[in-house]
Amino acid sequence: MASKLLFVPPPVSAILPWFPRHQQNALRLLRDGIHHIDLVLEVRDARIPLSSANAQFDEILGRRDRVILFNKTDLANPNMNKMLADGLAKHTSDPFLFTSTKPKNGATNPSLKKILTLLVTKINANPQKLSDMSIVVVGLPNVGKSSIINSLRHLGVKIHENPNIYLVDTPGVLNPQLKSPIQGLRVALVGSTKDALSNELAIAEYLLFRLNQSPVCIETYKKIFNLPDRAENIHEVLNAIVAAKNPIKSEYRFPAINSQAEASRAFINIFRKGVFGPLTLDDCSPDGMDSWFADSTSAVPRDVSLEREGARGKIIYVGAEER
Ligand SMILES: Nc1nc2c(ncn2[C@@H]2O[C@H](COP(=O)(O)OP(=O)(O)OP(=O)(O)O)[C@@H](O)[C@H]2O)c(=O)[nH]1
Ligand SMILES: [Mg+2]
Known part of the structure; x- marks a missing residue:
């Protein structure tokens, strides 16, 4: 047996190694720029959807609108994704999407379309009817922030016109707690x-x-x-x-x-x-x-x-x- x-x-x-200065710089940049941000895209690794959260983001970003992207779903267990979705629906109110910048069957990437559709829906639903939206992308190191941004960007930092959507990348920040x-x-x-x-x-x-x-x-x-x-x-x-x-x-x-x-x-x-x-x-x-x-x-x-x-x-x- x-x-x-x-x-x-x-x-x-x-x-875990610990980089106080690097962490502090990244968080300071985020704190300084927060007033120009309309929406936060928090990228997590779908293989550690809970462990890749970082309470420091919650603290800095406060009540800013947030969408969570569970990226690298191509490497995660699909049954766990389903249970995760049920658990999140029970415990949180943040909208979330499962994404992959490396979809198995190549050419078109359905994740990107889903992200864009959700962003446009959110901007259109805003009572202030913003014509521009600035979005900051945050997350632990290596979760795929830059890959997502690069896939979404066709021309520069503006990923969508009417409404105009701008994306801002940030360095990965580890969770000290x-x-x-x-x-x-x-x-x-x-x-x-x-x-x-x-x-x-x-x-x-x-x-x-x-x-x-x-x-x-x-x-x-x-x-x-x-x-x-x-x-x-x-x-x-x-x-x-x-x-x-x-x-x-x-x-x-x-x-x-x-x-x-x-x-x-x-x-x-x-x-x-x-x-x-x-x-x-x-x-x-x-x-x-x-x-x-x-x-x-x-x-x-x-x-x-x-x-x-x-x-x-x-x-x-x-x-x-x-x-
Ligand atoms: N399998 C898989 N790999 C991915 C995916 N997205 C990104 N990667 C890979 O993950 C690695 C890190 O991607 P980055 O986009 O640089 O991650 P990042 O969050 O910007 O990293 P930092 O800026 O260092 O914090 C790269 O090797 C990517 O090719 C994904 O959806 N699936
Ligand atoms: Mg990056």
Whole structure:
């Protein structure tokens, strides 16, 4: 009988690097320009639709009209998207859309049309009948803000005439207040932090834990890494990547892999390309959504005093839960 899994994460400070100056500059720009903004497009990563929220935006943007875009839906689990939509309808009043700048079937991108239609509807519904609308696009790093803007912009910053719609890009801002180390691991796994400064081994270990919960994912990685069985330990995967003399390299175009550190990064990058299949990391089940929103005021400030070096998560095979 398959053993069950428990993942014990390292402390938050061991997972995420922290850039106070960069963060403060980005937030100051947003604060200074807020009076010129009519609408906020908040982009989140559909694989971490809850963990990629950032309370700092709520604080700065106040009651500004907001639309949430769950981007990279091509990489997320469609069943989780459905549960997420139900949960959001229950817990929030913000309008939201599921988007992807890389739709599977190429040519036309239905997401962009949906965004534009929603924006025009919103501007037309405004009682002040604005002829111009300025929209700021905010979100965590790497969620796809610039890609969405670039896809929408045909000519410069003005994406629509009559009404005129202007889009303003912003640098990604990390959330300093995480509910748990697991949230930090999820944010890092989708690439919102600088990998070289993150604890890649802990992130890889968490990825393996998540893949091991899905029989389909297990079969996929066994095939890719030429493993006879489910890996019970991250080093089995990393050793397989290093020992494979890079069949992975040619297939997925990675540089030569000679160390476990490089193998951790390759493993994480394979996940980011969606090779293991669509995977949503946040729990969007009705219970998961209820507990996320019940807990939304209890985010813990990150403890920057803890040592980062050497700390890592570990998988214990006893019960199917994360803590
Ligand atoms: N699979 C997939 N990849 C996407 C999607 N949108 C963007 N990307 C990729 O995600 C990466 C980051 O995209 P950006 O548009 O630069 O993200 P950003 O939010 O502007 O990043 P920062 O400005 O650094 O905060 C790029 O490699 C994009 O090609 C999407 O819908 N699906
Ligand atoms: Mg950008």
